[in-house]
Amino acid sequence: xxxxxxxxxxxxxxxxxxxxxxxxxxxxxxxxxxxxxxxxxxxxxxxxxxxxxxxxxxxxxxxxxxxxxxxxxxxxxxxxxxxxxxxxxxxxxxxxxxxxxxxxxxxxxxxxxxxxxxxxxxxxxxxxxxxxxxxxxxxxxxxxxxxxxxxxxxxxxxxxxxxxxxxxxxxxxxxxxxxxxxxxxxxxxxxxxxxxxxxxxxxxxxxxxxxxxxxxxxxxxxxxxxxxxxxxxxxxxxxxxxxxxxxxxxxxxxxxxxxxxxxxxxxxxxxxxxxxxxxxxxxxxxxxxxxxxxxxxxxxxxxxxxxxxxxxxxxxxxxxxxxxxxxxxxxxxxxxxxxx
Amino acid sequence: xxxxxxxxxxxxxxxxxxxxxxxxxxxxxxxxxxxxxxxxxxxxxxxxxxxxxxxxxxxxxxxxxxxxxxxxxxxxxxxxxxxxxxxxxxxxxxxxxxxxxxxxxxxxxxxxxxxxxxxxxxxxxxxxxxxxxxxxxxxxxxxxxxxxxxxxxxxxxxxxxxxxxxxxxxxxxxxxxxxxxxxxxxxxxxxxxxxxxxxxxxxxxxxxxxxxxxxxxxxxxxxxxxxxxxxxxxxxxxxxxxxxxxxxxxxxxxxxxxxxxxxxxxxxxxxxxxxxxxxxxxxxxxxxxxxxxxxxxxxxxxxxxxxxxxxxxxxxxxxxxxxxxxxxxxxxxxxxxxxx
DNA sequence: CTGTTAGCGCATTCAG
DNA sequence: CTGAATGCGCTAACAG
Numbered sequence: 001x002x003x004x005x006x007x008x009x010x011x012x013x014x015x016x017x018x019x020x021x022x023x024x025x026x027x028x029x030x031x032x033x034x035x036x037x038x039x040x041x042x043x044x045x046x047x048x049x050x051x052x053x054x055x056x057x058x059x060x061x062x063x064x065x066x067x068x069x070x071x072x073x074x075x076x077x078x079x080x081x082x083x084x085x086x087x088x089x090x091x092x093x094x095x096x097x098x099x100x101x102x103x104x105x106x107x108x109x110x111x112x113x114x115x116x117x118x119x120x121x122x123x124x125x126x127x128x129x130x131x132x133x134x135x136x137x138x139x140x141x142x143x144x145x146x147x148x149x150x151x152x153x154x155x156x157x158x159x160x161x162x163x164x165x166x167x168x169x170x171x172x173x174x175x176x177x178x179x180x181x182x183x184x185x186x187x188x189x190x191x192x193x194x195x196x197x198x199x200x201x202x203x204x205x206x207x208x209x210x211x212x213x214x215x216x217x218x219x220x221x222x223x224x225x226x227x228x229x230x231x232x233x234x235x236x237x238x239x240x241x242x243x244x245x246x247x248x249x250x251x252x253x254x255x256x257x258x259x260x261x262x263x264x265x266x267x268x269x270x271x272x273x274x275x276x277x278x279x280x281x282x283x284x285x286x287x288x289x290x291x292x293x294x295x296x297x298x299x300x301x302x303x304x305x306x307x308x309x310x311x312x313x314x315x316x317x318x319x320x321x322x323x324x325x326x327x328x329x330x331x332x333x334x335x336x337x338x339x340x
Numbered sequence: 341x342x343x344x345x346x347x348x349x350x351x352x353x354x355x356x357x358x359x360x361x362x363x364x365x366x367x368x369x370x371x372x373x374x375x376x377x378x379x380x381x382x383x384x385x386x387x388x389x390x391x392x393x394x395x396x397x398x399x400x401x402x403x404x405x406x407x408x409x410x411x412x413x414x415x416x417x418x419x420x421x422x423x424x425x426x427x428x429x430x431x432x433x434x435x436x437x438x439x440x441x442x443x444x445x446x447x448x449x450x451x452x453x454x455x456x457x458x459x460x461x462x463x464x465x466x467x468x469x470x471x472x473x474x475x476x477x478x479x480x481x482x483x484x485x486x487x488x489x490x491x492x493x494x495x496x497x498x499x500x501x502x503x504x505x506x507x508x509x510x511x512x513x514x515x516x517x518x519x520x521x522x523x524x525x526x527x528x529x530x531x532x533x534x535x536x537x538x539x540x541x542x543x544x545x546x547x548x549x550x551x552x553x554x555x556x557x558x559x560x561x562x563x564x565x566x567x568x569x570x571x572x573x574x575x576x577x578x579x580x581x582x583x584x585x586x587x588x589x590x591x592x593x594x595x596x597x598x599x600x601x602x603x604x605x606x607x608x609x610x611x612x613x614x615x616x617x618x619x620x621x622x623x624x625x626x627x628x629x630x631x632x633x634x635x636x637x638x639x640x641x642x643x644x645x646x647x648x649x650x651x652x653x654x655x656x657x658x659x660x661x662x663x664x665x666x667x668x669x670x671x672x673x674x675x676x677x678x679x680x
Numbered sequence: 681c682t683g684t685t686a687g688c689g690c691a692t693t694c695a696g
Numbered sequence: 697c698t699g700a701a702t703g704c705g706c707t708a709a710c711a712g
Contacts, residue, residue, distance in 0.1 A: 096436045
């Protein structure tokens with residue numbers, strides 16, 4: 001309830017002195033600084049965020065664009081959001097969630113023009129994402145968490161799918177695996193040009209070729225029964241498969257069941273590795289899954305630091321655009337059984 | 341970029357006329373109303389959220405308090421947050437996420453006193469939650485999504501754990517189950533007084549007694565291997581068990597594996613039902629699990645409508661404090677094998 | 681180093 | 697039914 005005027009009065013200084021003492025854009029004598037601090041203490045004064053915003057033209061609010069997603073929301077996504085909130089709060093910003101349909105940019109225009117937020121983090125980037133044009137035209141700072149090939153010059157941060165896939169395949173090859181099946185997400189996501197699906201598809205294809213691995217890829221829904229059905233088909237079509245690479249957390253139980261049902265054991269007969277995954281998703285499976293875990297901390301740190309630099313008009317060295325996943329080796333992987 | 345002044349100028353009226361024409365607190369002649377609308381169109385005018393807030397004393401922002409949680413964040417939580425965001429946006433509000441430690445109310449005080457938000461939704465309510473006192477003292481409208489026995493008079497919305505457990509046990513009994521094991525969340529959560537864990541514990545105990553069911557409860561970590569280990573212990577200690585009730589999504593894979601490993605099949609020998617769960621979590625298990633799904637839509641609708649009523653000083657009939665879950669019957673449940 | 685003051689863009693009271 | 701004027705609380709330019 002106390003305002004800056006009250007503080008100024010109690011400290012026996014002017015309001016601008018109080019303002020500068022708190023925000024520190026010009027030097028204040030120690031005596032007055034102290035007086036201000038005391039008054040602030042006594043009155044329990046906190047600057048009103050709104051008034052400050054109106055005067056300064058900065059709201060200190062960042063929006064995270066999160067559309068309802070085809071493939072269903074997963075554990076990594078929520079971790080990303082929580083991490084983003086924690087990160088921006090540590091920098092005295094706030095995070096608002098905007099749940100909007102990707103294909104209806106009008107609503108986004110409305111929201112932006114309210115000028116409630118200083119910047120935007122865009123998640124779930126699709127190919128030719130229409131939201132990008134909106135953001136750009138509005139002239140608001142934004143960062144893509146993901147990429148859009150149609151806007152290669154935009155600032156973005158993304159998982160390094162290629163490196164992750166490469167590390168994964170090289171590692172599996174070293175373990176003796178030559179026949180590898182990659183379980184991607186749904187064909188629908190692929191057709192929609194959903195970044196992770198497209199990029200892992202391309203990486204897998206290319207790397208199998210250059211590494212001389214006999215690889216097959218399957219697109220897969222996240223429905224347990226459906227996955228299980230497909231597993232029989234896969235084993236029939238790809239005899240001698242010794243390893244599964246999975247970028248589809250929700251297909252994991254079905255895959256494990258499918259393997260078991262063939263009378264095969266993990267990892268003795270078949271290795272399974274979950275990629276671009278979350279520690280949580282993998283740790284409660286049986287057996288505990290080896291995985292390439294998304295490096296959420298670095299992803300978010302890079303995103304937020306860069307966005308805020310843009311907002312504040314500072315230049316910073318672009319940290320890292322592409323963040324690889326981290327290998328966590330647990331019980332679901334091992335050497336290939338007799339190199340076929 | 342256009343302001344209300346520009347609109348007023350173009351429409352040939354005063355700013356107050358524009359303001360009233362848009363917010364409609366007093367009657368304006370049709371002619372002027374039209375002129376204003378046209379000018380708004382032409383200029384693409386949108387009221388600046390911040391300026392409006394400063395003048396009106398309302399920010400139209402709601403915070404959702406979401407601490408890092410012991411039991412690990414799950415699918416239902418993220419659904420809750422997304423649904424909350426969608427819901428408030430449909431009412432022209434914004435949702436900010438505040439990730440704060442439960443046990444450090446100071447930071448909450450800081451945030452509240454910035455007066456950035458009109459109201460607060462509190463998730464993950466614990467027994468004697470210290471945040472409640474902070475909110476109350478600040479005099480800010482808030483709703484608990486969950487309950488605290490120490491503050492029974494507070495406005496809250498919660499899952500109806502008792503009814504859910506009752507419906508579940510009655511249903512299982514009708515299917516012939518008499519020996520039922522309840523897998524709750526971790527003992528640590530129980531000791532911390534985490535609402536869902538405490539309430540289901542009490543409900544289960546009481547209902548087993550009154551329904552004459554032989555019930556045993558186990559607290560369980562969300563680590564696949566740990567769960568699996570415990571399953572052997574459970575089968576040894578509770579021979580003849582025909583049904584598992586589980587309020588621990590992340591223990592499900594371990595439970596399913598444990599059952600299989602006993603050479604038992606689901607649901608022929610053993611039924612499994614996941615309670616207070618999310619459709620997603622259950623649908624990708626194999627077999628697809630029957631569940632009592634959290635009614636997230638109703639939970640959030642009740643929470644938000646009530647909170648906004650408080651904020652706007654309107655009185656509304658309190659909708660429903662307790663929302664039961666919805667039974668979805670799939671492949672993991674069936675009649676008990678020869679009623680022991 | 682410090683005080684005075686003009687806005688920031690809008691809602692709302694007061695006069696008509 | 698309408699316009700002019702005030703103020704929300706703070707920042708930042710301006711003037712010393």
